[in-house]
Amino acid sequence: MTETAANVPxxxxxxxxxxxxxxxxxxxRREDRLYDDPFAKNFVEAARAGFDAERWARLETLADQFYEGRTxxxxxxxxxFREAIDHGCRQIVLLGAGLDTRAFRMDLPRDIRIFEIDLxxxxAFKEPVLARAGADPTCHRRVIAQDLxxxxxxxxxxxxxxPDQPTCWVDEGSLGYLPLExxxxxxxxxxxxxxxGSRFGVGRFAVDTTSGPYPxxxxxxxxxxxPPRPAGGLGDDVAEWLEAIGWNTEFHSWNDMVAPLGRPTAPLDPGTGNIAAVRR
Ligand SMILES: C[S@@+](CC[C@H](N)C(=O)[O-])C[C@H]1O[C@@H](n2cnc3c(N)ncnc32)[C@H](O)[C@@H]1O
Structure with missing residues (x-):
């Protein structure tokens, strides 16, 4: 079915x-894909219909520039996600869920409860596209349409x-848009x-967001x-801060995390990676 351009942000x-x-x-679309998101193309088709050609071309250029790292x-x-579930988290909260479809595509068991928070x-754009695609979540899914x-x-x-059950909290790019406080x-x-036992992952980026594709x-x-505004984040002392408010933390460098995935990629500054936090 051809997608229509309703409510495209x-x-x-x-x-x-x-x-x-x-x-x-x-x-x-890749044969050697790292995951399969069958609904991503529905979102893309629906979104493209709402953009003018110039802005769509700019968005695609940016997607090219961010592709390797983001994918x-x-x-x-x-x-x-799977690791958190294996460790007993039956609740997952996506902060700034965007067009994430893990509730649909990862074959998660029925008793897993995913909460998607976004604006x-x-x-208003996402739900009609999923409905038109006949998408059915394999687990319990609840949408929280609210500003963080x-x-x-x-x-x-x-x-x-x-709140009495361990939760896996996911921030995959939303906290970059708010100021530190x-x-x-x-x-x-x-x-x-x-x-x-709850889990939270915080990205640490040793990148200059005043240059490259960021502006x-x-x-x-x-x-x-x-005028371009610098991105937010949680501050350079985020690991110490998390420890102080009740989390145990462990840093995993990006280079170590991606090595087993076997995709040729330029090494990043060893300070870039993920702070894996487990609630005490
Ligand atoms: C870069 S996108 C990432 C989306 C998704 N996590 C993914 O990886 O596909 C950032 C998301 O954060 C959401 N977001 C940004 N600021 C927000 C806020 N104040 N409240 C709720 N969601 C917000 C945006 O609407 C957007 O969907």
Missing amino acids: VAGVAMTAIGVAVIRARES LGVRLVDDR PELF REDWGKTLVNNGFR ENRRVVLTLTELSAP ELRRLVSGDAE
């Missing part, structure tokens, strides 16, 4: 989710989230909602209306 942070869907669609990152989070405008700057913790609990508030909220990404997100 053509600017604003929700638009960045389309770029990641472009990357997942491209990966899924490896998707696979690493898939692996982290209302993102779900609001009281999303309360909404989560009101929607069946159980707001990001830390998000993490303080999820910390309060985390039973012992163009910010220009595109702002609809070329605002």
